Amino acid sequence: MAQQESHQRRPSIHDVASHAGVSAATVSKVLSGVTTVKPENAQRVLDAVELLGYRVDPLASDMRRAKRRIIGAIMPEFESEFFGQMVSELEGLAEQRGYTLVAASSRESEAREKEILARMHDWRVAGVVLAPVRNEHGPAAGFMKANGMTGVLIDRVLADDAFDTVSADSAAASAEVARALVGEGHRHILVVGLGQQAATVRARLEGFRNTALELAPDMRIDVVLCESDVEPLRTLLRDYFSKREAGNDRPTAVYSLFLKGTLVALSEFRRRGWHCPNDISLVGFDDAEWMQVTWPAIAAVVQPVREIASNAMEVLFRRIEGEGGPPTARLEPCKVLMRESVGSPGSVPHSGGGDRQ
Known part of the structure; x- marks a missing residue:
C-alpha cells in the first residue's frame, strides 16, 4: 500500500532536483527561464521533468509572494470569433512568460462580470485582462480599482484614469x-x-x-x-x-x-x-x-486581435513587474475590406472573389 501511494504522489521539485543531481534552486531557475544555469545541468533538469511528469503547481509555487503566476481573462462571450481568438492569443502570451491563463465569460452580464472578478481576486491572480460588458466605468472596473488589482481593459473601452486600455480604433x-x-x-x-x-x-x-x-x-x-x-x-x-x-x-x-x-x-x-x-x-x-x-x-x-492581445499583455506584465506612471490608452488600427457585398445603389455584383481594400 505504501508503495502504491508513493507512485500516486505528485512529483515535487525536490524529486526533480534529486533525480537531476542538482539543487531545488537550480530546478526553479531552469523552469523560470533563467539562462545562467550550466547547459548540462539545465538539460538534466529538463530530462528529469519529462521522466517524472513533473508540473509546477500554481497554487503552491512562489508562496513567499502575494501573487500567483495566474492571469485572469474575462470576456463578454466566447461565441464570436473575435473573443475566441482573443483568449487564444492571451493564453499563448501568458504561457510564454511562465503564467497560466484562466478565462471566463461574463455572458454579457455586469453582475456576473463582477462576481467572476471577485473570485479571481480571491485566487490572488497576478493580473486581469478585462473586456467589460459596457465600458470602462462598469462595476467590475470599480471592483478592480477598490481592491488594488492589477489589470488592463480591452475592446469596449476608450480611456480610463485607473487602468491601461487597449482597443480597436x-x-x-x-x-x-x-x-x-x-x-x-x-x-x-x-x-x-x-x-x-x-x-x-x-x-x-x-x-x-x-x-x-x-x-x-x-x-x-x-x-x-x-x-x-x-x-x-x-x-x-x-x-x-x-x-x-x-x-x-x-x-x-x-x-x-x-x-x-x-x-x-x-x-x-x-x-x-x-x-x-x-x-x-x-x-x-x-x-x-x-x-x-x-x-x-x-x-x-x-x-x-493579435495586436490588441499583444499590447494588452505587454503593458499588463510591465505593471505586474512594478512599472508606475499614468495609465495609457492605445488604439490599434483596423483593416476595412470592401468585398462584393458593397456596390453603387442599383449596381450589379462585382466580379471576382478577392478583397478590395
Whole structure:
C-alpha cells in the first residue's frame, strides 16, 4: 500500500532536483527561464521533468509572494470569433512568460462580470485582462480599482484614469466605411447596433456619422439599436424594412456595428429576396469565416486581435513587474475590406472573389 501511494504522489521539485543531481534552486531557475544555469545541468533538469511528469503547481509555487503566476481573462462571450481568438492569443502570451491563463465569460452580464472578478481576486491572480460588458466605468472596473488589482481593459473601452486600455480604433474604421459608401453613391444608410455596448457603439456610430455627413450633408442615416441580442433585433429590422418598403423609402446600404447584427441583416435580406449589392449593400464590423465564403462575400471591418492581445499583455506584465506612471490608452488600427457585398445603389455584383481594400 505504501508503495502504491508513493507512485500516486505528485512529483515535487525536490524529486526533480534529486533525480537531476542538482539543487531545488537550480530546478526553479531552469523552469523560470533563467539562462545562467550550466547547459548540462539545465538539460538534466529538463530530462528529469519529462521522466517524472513533473508540473509546477500554481497554487503552491512562489508562496513567499502575494501573487500567483495566474492571469485572469474575462470576456463578454466566447461565441464570436473575435473573443475566441482573443483568449487564444492571451493564453499563448501568458504561457510564454511562465503564467497560466484562466478565462471566463461574463455572458454579457455586469453582475456576473463582477462576481467572476471577485473570485479571481480571491485566487490572488497576478493580473486581469478585462473586456467589460459596457465600458470602462462598469462595476467590475470599480471592483478592480477598490481592491488594488492589477489589470488592463480591452475592446469596449476608450480611456480610463485607473487602468491601461487597449482597443480597436473603431471611430477611424467607421469613418473609412463612411468614405467608401459615400464614394459609391449611397445617401440613405441604416446603421445597426447593440445599445448596451455603450463605448463601442458610441465610437463606431459617431465615427461613421460625422464622416458621412461631412462628405455628404444630404446623407440620411437611420439607426436601429437593440438593448439585447439577436431575436429582438430580428423583429426590429423586420418592422423597419416593412415600413420603409411600404413607403418606397428603404435604405440602399446597411452598416452593422456588430457581427451578429450582420448575420441578422443578411438573413432579413434573403427572407425578402434582396441580393447584395444590386438591391442593397452590406458592411459589418468584425469579420468571420462565413462572411468570406458566402456569395457575395460580405464587406467587413477586421479588428486587430493579435495586436490588441499583444499590447494588452505587454503593458499588463510591465505593471505586474512594478512599472508606475499614468495609465495609457492605445488604439490599434483596423483593416476595412470592401468585398462584393458593397456596390453603387442599383449596381450589379462585382466580379471576382478577392478583397478590395
